[in-house]
C-alpha cells in the first residue's frame with residue numbers, strides 16, 4: 001500500500017461531506033496509509049479498512065457556519081442553493097446561499113462567477129451570505145432540504161443545474177519541430193486574437209527559456225519541466241478568461257496531455273487547443289533558419305529534436321497546420337478558426 005496519497009479537490013470534498021455528517025458512507029479513496037490535500041496538509045489516515053479523518057481545512061463544519069450566523073442574529077435563515085432565480089425581487093431580506101463547489105479549487109474562476117451572480121440580489125440592502133459547500137455542482141449528494149438544514153437554514157429554493165464551467169479562457173499550444181513555424185504562426189495568431197478583442201499572453205519558447213525556465217536544458221526531464229511550467233502559467237491565465245498562446249517544441253505526448261488536463265481543470269472543457277505545426281523534418285532542415293540542424297548533424301548539439309531526440313507526433317491535435325507552400329497568414333487564420341470556433 002502506498003504511504004501517502006495526494007487527494008484531488010473532488011476527493012477532499014468527499015472526505016469533508018463524510019466528516020461533517022452530510023453523508024453517512026465514507027468515500028472510496030485509492031489505497032494509501034495517509035491522505036493529504038493540495039497544500040500537503042494531512043487530511044486522514046487509513047489502516048486498510050477504516051478511514052480516520054485528521055482535519056479538512058478547506059470546508060468549515062456546517063454546525064460552525066450555523067453558529068456563526070446565529071451570532072450575527074441569523075436564526076434559521078432562508079437558504080437558496082446554486083444560481084439566483086430569474087426574479088430576485090421576491091427573495092427575503094436575509095439569505096444564505098449555498099454554492100455547490102466540490103471538485104472546484106477555492107480560487108476557481110467559475111466559482112467566483114457563480115458567487116458574483118448574487119450581486120444583483122444585494123440591491124436595496126438585502127443581506128446575502130454566499131457559502132461554497134462540498135457537494136457536487138449539478139448532482140448534489142444529498143437532498144437540497146437536508147443540505148440547507150445541515151447549515152441551520154430552511155430551504156427556500158434551488159437552481160442547481162450548473163452547466164459545466166467555462167471561463168471563456170483559452171490555451172493555444174503550438175507544438176512542432178524546431179523551425180516548423182511555431183513562433184511565426186503564434187505571433188500572427190496573437191495579432192488576430194487582439195483584433196478580435198481578446199487579451200492575449202504569448203509564451204514563446206525562447207523567451208520562456210530566458211525567464212520562467214532559465215537554467216533548464218534539453219534532457220527529457222528538463223523539457224517536461226519546461227512544458228509543464230508553460231502549461232501551468234497558461235492555465236492560470238485561461239482560468240480568468242484570458243488567452244495564452246504558447247510555442248514550445250513540447251515533443252512528448254504524455255506531458256502535453258498533462259497540460260491539457262490542468263488547463264481544462266482550471267478553465268473548463270474545450271479550453272485547450274493543441275495545434276500541431278506539422279512541417280516535415282526535411283522542410284525544417286531545408287529552412288534551418290538558425291543553422292541548428294547543420295550543427296546537430298555534425299554532432300555539435302546533442303539530443304536535438306528530430307535528429308537525435310524524439311518528437312512524438314500528436315494524435316489528439318485540434319488543429320493540424322501544414323506550412324509548406326502556404327502563407328503565415330493562412331496558417332494563422334486556420335488556427336484562429338480552431339480557437340474561436342471551438
Ligand SMILES: Nc1ncnc2c1ncn2[C@@H]1O[C@H](COP(=O)(O)OS(=O)(=O)O)[C@@H](OP(=O)(O)O)[C@H]1O
Nearest residue numbers: 178179205218223226248249250251302303304305
Ligand atoms: N537539443 C535541442 N533540441 C531542440 N531544440 C534545441 C536544442 N538545443 C537548443 N534548442 C533550441 O531551443 C528551442 C526549443 O526550446 P523549447 O523550449 O521549445 O523545447 S522543449 O519544448 O522544451 O522541448 C529551439 O527553438 P525553436 O527553433 O524556436 O523551436 C532551438 O532553437
Ligand SMILES: Nc1ncnc2c1ncn2[C@@H]1O[C@H](COP(=O)(O)OP(=O)(O)O)[C@@H](O)[C@H]1O
Nearest residue numbers: 178179180181182183184289323326327328331
Ligand atoms: N506558412 C508558414 N508558417 C510559418 N512559418 C513559415 C511558413 N512558411 C515559411 N515559414 C518560415 O519558417 C520559419 C519558421 O521559424 P520559426 O517560426 O522560428 O519556427 P519555430 O518557432 O517552430 O522554431 C521562418 O523563417 C518562417 O518565415
